Amino acid sequence: MSAAHFLSRAGWQVTVFDSGVVASGATGSADGAVSVASKKPGPLMTLAVAAVRFYERLAETGVLADEFMSRSTFMVAAQPDELDVLESQSAQLEAADVPVRLLKGRALAETVGAAAPAALAAVEVQGEGHAVGYRVVERLRRLGGFTIRRNCRILGLHHAGGRVDGVVTEQGIESFDAVLLAAGLGSMAFLAGPDLIRPRKGQLIVTDRADRDAPRFPGPLMSCRYLVSKGSHPAGNVTEARSLGLVIDPLRTGQFLIGGSREDRDDKDVADADVIASLLRDAVALSPSLAHLRVIRVFAGVRAATRDGMPIVGRVGGADNVWVATGFEGDGICLGPLMGHLCQQMICGQQPEHDISALDAGRFGLTLAEAA
């Protein structure tokens, strides 16, 4: 939707096809951390910094007015073995010029003490934010300028005269000058290449609103276990098929979003009591006040994870008018708007504003699938 927005502003006539409806993929079942805190050091962290700045810009210019909330993220170590992870992630963030503040002793007690009395140390990552994925796309939809075709699956690309000249949809063939494949997990169906995107399911919990006199949360609390689970940190070479990374996110509504699991599964319509109970147990261990709340909803989403944990954004080999933007795993709400903008720049033949060579499809030798 972001690419569609920017392309339509650049004068293109754009149609978005979705096999489901708007936000029916990962975007509609995610938390909305627009955050650098958890990113893998390296190009991803650098791009995330740019992505957060881009959100700020879109909020200021009115495109995403009211949809982006600036705030700090708090990485919390509650056990001695998490202190190392905290320290090294915070050093990496500093190296990427992200403003961080180490909280110990009194400063710790004053900021996160009420919310997480058992915290041993915390790092406040400043200049981050929150945006709800489905609200961002809804905002872009309302701004309009492009057509949305819901419930219209793309079955393949249409070739004529040795080049791609359109798409084959469930409802027939349609001609286009350029095609961007941004179908999340579904993108791979059109591309030849080894099985390089895997589903990673995540389960999340929404609570009811806390009382006025409940302890204040200064921002989202991210357990250092989360970094280990996410694989952002070298210590956490995740090999298990399921891991839990705790983030307690105080929402604007006064409710809490508690997440999330990382499981090598794609059954996005179901949530398991075992996973939910484990997450809640961890959450209450960190923030006992949550025990007084009620769970009003649990849900699951599936992230598209690449083999090397980096998104795939760029031109697809074997065609000069087909681009891909997928594999955002757990970072696509944060990266999405910026990546849509960069895709527009590439499609318009411009040099993208940020260096995304590390995300190039070429690293996996991706080309158009024969069948397409």
Place this chain on the structure above:
Amino acid sequence: MTGMEVLVIGGGPAGVSAALEMARGGLNVTLCEQGPRLGGAIHRQPDDPARRLRVPRAQRRRWRTLAEALSMSPVEILCRHMFAGVEGSGAVLLEDRASGRIVTRRPAALVLALGGVERVTPVPGWQLPGVVTVGGLQVMMKSTGRAPEGDILIAGSGPLLLAVAAQLTALGKAPVAVLERSTGPLSLRAVAGLIRAPAYLWEAAGYLSRLIRAGIRLQRGASVRSIAPAGNRLSVTIVDNIGLERRLVVDRVALHDGLLPNGNGTAAAPAGPFTVLAGDCREVLGGVAAIADGRLAGQAVLAKLGLAGSDSAGSAATLQHERRTQSALNTLFDYSGGDAAQLPDDTVICRCEGRTLGQLRALLAADDRVSAREIKLNGRFAMGACQGRFCAEWVAAYVASQRDGQPPQVAEIVGSRWPVKPVSVSAFVERHPSSPSE
């Protein structure tokens, strides 16, 4: 006993009768009810047995028969156990409200007899404190044996209006007015249908004569247009069948526009047990039908599990008969609510999240046809604590009315997520990490 375990959710007539049928067939039955006592909506038992509301004799007798059979059966009864849904691996989740824990079960079959929900169509001000549902008022009276304090106005449509007005009157607390939206004259079809159901006629006649004796008039064709705060009372604007407005100041307004099956938690769960719906949550047909339908549900489970049940012909015939009666009865009422086009933008639609009609209209404004999922996510309808139990049906109907009748499915707005109702965080924390079944 075959040793096979089955679970029934809902301690109303449908659930009790399903439990009895399956116990007779040799199954190991557990009956769960969220409330402190069995009885359901119609046979709600009082908190204090000495303070019991009078109900029609036939109704009382029906419950006594069920309750006695149950007390002699081996059915295990778990009150204060709320069904929270079927989770991903197929386990049935129950919240034990006494111990505050989640209990999981893996029954061979599940009967859901969750009853009906009252429909109330939105009017400006219906979210104010002091506005209740007519059924809610009745349940309160049945539980406490008392009428609420203050002046009460009853409005909407349906037989429940009369029943509750009469019950209030019997407790010495006659309503200030009873407004029935329907203007329709009694049709011959309706009368013919009702003659086959003298029980209902007697019930209605009993209620009416009590109201007439107390000098209370049922005003047909009148409805509530809006409700506004008036000090600590409520000022109600009433409009009659020729469009004249008047105002009444009361302490409570009880609204009701019919009953709907309670669909929350009834969506099929992929990994879950064989599931059958029974009673009002399958089809709203009244108390007599609920007993027959429970029996049929029990028989369906027995058949599925390869066991013999009793003959289903009698129950099926009862159901048919009650269905005819209900549809005859329904022609006398008008459950459509007011004209939605006339409602102002600030009318609250979702009372959990305070979402308004204006917000729904804005979502539908563009030519782009937004989907049910987008209405839910962005409109936040059905996102609140009640999971759409009270607004999804109205929202779907409204969307349909704006789009040449093509409705989004209510189920798409409600979704199929557990928990069916909010469950305390601590209940999960208390749950033993891998307690399979208890």
